[in-house]
Amino acid sequence: MALQIENLSKSFGSVKALCDLTLTIPEASxxxxxxxxxxxxxxxxxxxxxxxxAEEGTIRLAGKDMSKTPPSDRNFGMVFQSYSLFPNMTALENVLFGLECRHWPKGDRKKRALEMLDIVQLADQAEKLPAQMSGGQQQRVAVARALAPRPSVLLLDEPLSALDANVRSELRTEFRNIQKELAITTIMVTHDQSEALEMSDQIVVLNCGRIEQSGSPVEIYAHPRNRFVAGFIGSFNVLEVSRDGSGEIRFGSQQLTANAQADAAIDSGVVGLRPEAIKVSSEPLGLENALFGTVTKVRYLGNLQILSVQPECAPDQVLDVELHGASVLSRPSERVCLNFASTALHELSR
Ligand SMILES: Nc1ncnc2c1ncn2[C@@H]1O[C@H](COP(=O)(O)OP(=O)(O)OP(=O)(O)O)[C@@H](O)[C@H]1O
Ligand SMILES: [Mg+2]
Structure with missing residues (x-):
C-alpha cells in the first residue's frame, strides 16, 4: 500500500530530529x-x-490517516540492525511468535511460518537456535518473522550493516527479490550509498532532519540537486568557477563550455564533474573541454586507478579522475590532459 507523509516534524528536547518532511512512498516500491x-x-x-x-504532520496509508493509530494496529513489519531474535527460540519458533503477536489463526501458523522460512531459503534450518546460525541467516529469520503476518509495509533499519561484505551483497539481491515477489511496500534505512543505488526504486537523501532530494537512483546520481547530495552519492569534483566580463565561464585562467542548464546555474559559483566523466590522454581528444594538469597522487585499486590532478589553469584546486581497466600505472608528476564534454558539467547549488 502507498504511504503519504505530509509536513512531519519531530524534536527531542531542543534537537530538531525531523523538519517538515513531505514524501510519497509508492505502493510495492x-x-x-x-x-x-x-x-x-x-x-x-x-x-x-x-x-x-511526531509533533506535527500526517501519515496516510492507502489514503487513511494513521497518525493516531497505535503501532500494534498499523500492521507494519520491522527488522532492526542488531539481530533481534529471541535467543531461546528456534528459527521456526521466532517466526511463529511474529504470527502469534498479530493474532494469526492458530491452525494456520505453522504452515505459514514454514512457508516464510522457505522463502528466505532456511527451510532446513527451522529447528536451529539463533546462536547456531550465521549473522546473515539470523537476519533472514528476522525478515521471515516480519513478513509472515502479511504486513502492509516492511520497515528495515540497517538490516545488513552488521554483516560482512560478501553476505551483505548476497542479501541485497535476495531481499530485493523477495520484496518484488511479494510486492510489499518497503522502506530501508541505510548509510551505504551503493546499497541504496543497487536496491532502491526511490532514494530519499536526508541531512540534518531534512530531505535534500528524493528520486530514482539514476536521477539522484546523474542530477544531484546540490553539493551535499553530489558528495554523498559517489564522488564528485566541485569546481569553483566564475564568469568573466563577456559572460564566459572561467575555471581559473581557462574558459569552460557547459550545457545550457549548467551554464544558467553557474552564478552559484560551483559546478560538479564526476571523476568517471573525465577522459585522460596525453593530447586533447577533441571534446569541448580539455585541461592540462599534473598528477599529484595515484590510488591503485586493481581494476581502477584514481588520479588526483592539479590543473594548470587552477592550481589551487584538485580534480579526481577514475581510470577503469588501465594496464599501465600512472605516476605522480606526470603531465596529462583531462577531457570532458559540456554535458559532463552539472549545476550544483551550494
Ligand atoms: N530518544 C532520543 N532522545 C534524544 N535524542 C534522540 C533520540 N533519538 C534520536 N535522537 C537524536 O535525533 C537525531 C537523529 O537521530 P537518529 O537516530 O534518527 O539518526 P540516524 O540517522 O538513524 O543515525 P545513525 O546512522 O547513527 O543510526 C540525533 O541528533 C539523535 O541524537
Ligand atoms: Mg539509525
Whole structure:
C-alpha cells in the first residue's frame, strides 16, 4: 500500500530530529532513506512505525490517516540492525511468535511460518537456535518473522550493516527479490550509498532532519540537486568557477563550455564533474573541454586507478579522475590532459 507523509516534524528536547518532511512512498516500491549518522533516518522510520510520536504532520496509508493509530494496529513489519531474535527460540519458533503477536489463526501458523522460512531459503534450518546460525541467516529469520503476518509495509533499519561484505551483497539481491515477489511496500534505512543505488526504486537523501532530494537512483546520481547530495552519492569534483566580463565561464585562467542548464546555474559559483566523466590522454581528444594538469597522487585499486590532478589553469584546486581497466600505472608528476564534454558539467547549488 502507498504511504503519504505530509509536513512531519519531530524534536527531542531542543534537537530538531525531523523538519517538515513531505514524501510519497509508492505502493510495492522499495525506498531507501540514505544519509549520514544522526541525520534522522531511524527517527523517521520509528515515527512511520508509530514507535515515536511526531509533533506535527500526517501519515496516510492507502489514503487513511494513521497518525493516531497505535503501532500494534498499523500492521507494519520491522527488522532492526542488531539481530533481534529471541535467543531461546528456534528459527521456526521466532517466526511463529511474529504470527502469534498479530493474532494469526492458530491452525494456520505453522504452515505459514514454514512457508516464510522457505522463502528466505532456511527451510532446513527451522529447528536451529539463533546462536547456531550465521549473522546473515539470523537476519533472514528476522525478515521471515516480519513478513509472515502479511504486513502492509516492511520497515528495515540497517538490516545488513552488521554483516560482512560478501553476505551483505548476497542479501541485497535476495531481499530485493523477495520484496518484488511479494510486492510489499518497503522502506530501508541505510548509510551505504551503493546499497541504496543497487536496491532502491526511490532514494530519499536526508541531512540534518531534512530531505535534500528524493528520486530514482539514476536521477539522484546523474542530477544531484546540490553539493551535499553530489558528495554523498559517489564522488564528485566541485569546481569553483566564475564568469568573466563577456559572460564566459572561467575555471581559473581557462574558459569552460557547459550545457545550457549548467551554464544558467553557474552564478552559484560551483559546478560538479564526476571523476568517471573525465577522459585522460596525453593530447586533447577533441571534446569541448580539455585541461592540462599534473598528477599529484595515484590510488591503485586493481581494476581502477584514481588520479588526483592539479590543473594548470587552477592550481589551487584538485580534480579526481577514475581510470577503469588501465594496464599501465600512472605516476605522480606526470603531465596529462583531462577531457570532458559540456554535458559532463552539472549545476550544483551550494
Ligand atoms: N530518544 C532520543 N532522545 C534524544 N535524542 C534522540 C533520540 N533519538 C534520536 N535522537 C537524536 O535525533 C537525531 C537523529 O537521530 P537518529 O537516530 O534518527 O539518526 P540516524 O540517522 O538513524 O543515525 P545513525 O546512522 O547513527 O543510526 C540525533 O541528533 C539523535 O541524537
Ligand atoms: Mg539509525
Amino acid at each position: 522499495f525506498t531507501c532513506f540514505l544519509g549520514p549518522s544522526g541525520c534522522g533516518k531511524t527517527t523517521f522510520l520509528r515515527v512511520i512505525a508509530g514507535l515515536e510520536t
